[in-house]
Amino acid sequence: xxxxxxxxxxxxxxxxxxxxxxxxxxxxxxxxxxxxxxxxxxxxxxxxxxxxxxxxxxxxxxxxxxxxxxxxxxxxxxxxxxxxxxxxxxxxxxxxxxxxxxxxxxxxxxxxxxxxxxxxxxxxxxxxxxxxxxxxxxxxxxxxxxxxxxxxxxxxxxxxxxxxxxxxxxxxxxxxxxxxxxxxxxxxxxxxxxxxxxxxxxxxxxxxxxxxxxxxxxxxxxxxxxxxxxxxxxxxxxxxxxxxxxxxxxxxxxxxxxxxxxxxxxxxxxxxxxxxxxxxxxxxxxxxxxxxxxxxxxxxxxxxxxxxxxxxxxxxxxxxxxxxxxxxxxxxxxxxxxxxxxxxxxxxxxxxxxxxxxxxxxxxxxxxxxxxxxxxxxxxxxxxxxxxxxxxxxxxxxxxxxxxxxxxxxxxxxxxxxxxxxxxxxxxxxxxxxxxxxxxxxxxxxxxxxxxxxxxxxxxxxxxxxxxxxxxxxxxxxxxxxxxxxxxxx
Numbered sequence: 469x470x471x472x473x474x475x476x477x478x479x480x481x482x483x484x485x486x487x488x489x490x491x492x493x494x495x496x497x498x499x500x501x502x503x504x505x506x507x508x509x510x511x512x513x514x515x516x517x518x519x520x521x522x523x524x525x526x527x528x529x530x531x532x533x534x535x536x537x538x539x540x541x542x543x544x545x546x547x548x549x550x551x552x553x554x555x556x557x558x559x560x561x562x563x564x565x566x567x568x569x570x571x572x573x574x575x576x577x578x579x580x581x582x583x584x585x586x587x588x589x590x591x592x593x594x595x596x597x598x599x600x601x602x603x604x605x606x607x608x609x610x611x612x613x614x615x616x617x618x619x620x621x622x623x624x625x626x627x628x629x630x631x632x633x634x635x636x637x638x639x640x641x642x643x644x645x646x647x648x649x650x651x652x653x654x655x656x657x658x659x660x661x662x663x664x665x666x667x668x669x670x671x672x673x674x675x676x677x678x679x680x681x682x683x684x685x686x687x688x689x690x691x692x693x694x695x696x697x698x699x700x701x702x703x704x705x706x707x708x709x710x711x712x713x714x715x716x717x718x719x720x721x722x723x724x725x726x727x728x729x730x731x732x733x734x735x736x737x738x739x740x741x742x743x744x745x746x747x748x749x750x751x752x753x754x755x756x757x758x759x760x761x762x763x764x765x766x767x768x769x770x771x772x773x774x775x776x777x778x779x780x781x782x783x784x785x786x787x788x789x790x791x792x793x794x795x796x797x798x799x800x801x802x803x804x805x806x807x808x809x810x811x812x813x814x815x816x817x818x819x820x821x822x823x824x825x826x827x828x829x830x831x832x833x834x835x836x837x838x839x840x841x842x843x844x845x846x847x848x849x850x851x852x853x854x855x856x857x858x859x860x861x862x863x864x865x866x867x868x869x870x871x872x873x874x875x876x877x878x879x880x881x882x883x884x885x886x887x888x889x890x891x892x893x894x895x896x897x898x899x900x901x902x903x904x905x906x907x908x909x910x911x912x913x914x915x916x917x918x919x920x921x922x923x924x925x926x927x928x929x930x931x932x933x934x935x936x937x938x939x940x941x942x943x944x945x946x947x948x949x950x951x952x953x954x955x956x957x958x
Contacts (some may be wrong), residue, residue, distance in 0.1 A: 627668025842928030
């Protein structure tokens with residue numbers, strides 16, 4: 469009997485604990501107030517809690533960004549930007565989903581269908597695929613596009629080939645010039661996913677979004693490890709889907725490194741990407757300026773290969789120097805994405821705004837130089853109306869310098885073709901104002917700024933535009949979270 473009572477007594481606290489009410493969720497407004505605490509650890513804890521809450525904390529953070537307390541105001545503004553960026557990224561990273569149903573389909577035919585349905589840049593290496601006509605059977609439920617590729621490769625007996633460097637095509641010599649530069653480096657989505665015969669292990673990574681993040685296999689040549697120190701440079705393969713507008717990886721923030729022994733390590737790179745070309749945090753990425761070789765005429769000799777733009781090394785510090793794998797690796801990849809045809813600047817009543825400067829994203833500056841209605845004089849002497857708008861923005865040379873430092877050697881950094889800027893005119897009702905558009909371009913003496921003057925011409929007597937809108941490309945920062953388990957180390 470005593471044993472029975474002891475057992476019941478031992479279980480009673482567990483039952484009571486199990487029936488305890490769930491603590492209420494943290495109050496974002498209270499956490500925002502805690503950002504102004506006199507204690508540093510409390511301020512940091514509040515910031516971490518607000519970032520974890522995410523979009524539901526946006527209103528409280530917006531109120532905090534207008535606070536009279538300087539510490540609250542500054543921290544809330546930074547956190548509000550992070551929360552909004554996380555919400556925007558989640559919306560942009562919705563994956564394309566496909567269901568595969570191949571029954572004894574020729575390999576080449578099935579792969580072409582998979583490419584068309586997913587939009588991914590897939591390619592067979594003809595020298596390393598013995599029979600592109602062999603039959604493939606693969607059925608899946610509706611899954612994200614990158615998961616579909618993984619399932620297809622497993623069913624077809626294919627594996628992916630990863631390269632640290634890409635060959636540079638030889639430039640075509642121009643007899644009128646002493647030196648012909650090589651083509652620029654490709655953008656990440658232009659580097660194909662090359663498939664060859666063979667069974668490959670499923671690599672740890674995240675395939676749930678249009679931007680696949682993988683930990684490359686231990687045999688990959690780009691990894692680095694210093695024996696006995698726990699210092700490892702682990703290469704990630706960051707492959708964006710074509711059409712996503714991905715420019716490049718601008719940073720990786722690792723939030724969790726746990727080795728096979730369960731000990732927590734740290735990341736040598738723990739920084740967030742700039743939110744644009746001028747980031748409030750003030751850090752930039754610099755590339756190596758070519759190989760420094762020149763020919764007999766003093767012209768730079770380009771390197772023989774490009775670094776693969778899909779590969780990004782991340783330095784890690786392991787708690788167990790002899791660890792051969794990571795139990796868990798979590799973090800966020802930050803990348804720049806170029807959005808086309810975005811409304812950048814809107815000028816209402818431009819006739820009253822002449823000589824006034826308007827700031828847009830990416831250091832764009834818009835100035836209305838002139839707005840006239842035109843006049844109708846004697847026959848044959850009709851003066852059409854016109855509006856002239858000046859656009860100033862950094863040149864490609866300036867952008868390359870700010871992101872990579874001065875680089876006198878070829879090749880140029882990769883650039884995604886943009887549609888440029890244009891000015892559209894509207895009437896008071898919001899309809900299109902009929903205009904004829906011409907433009908001229910010039911560059912500042914130092915080559916850092918492009919100056920574009922757009923002239924809109926319209927018929928005399930039609931009045932003047934009620935609104936001018938500048939449309940063009942806009943670069944935004946997208947954050948891609950990843951979580952991996954059982955990551956082998958080099």
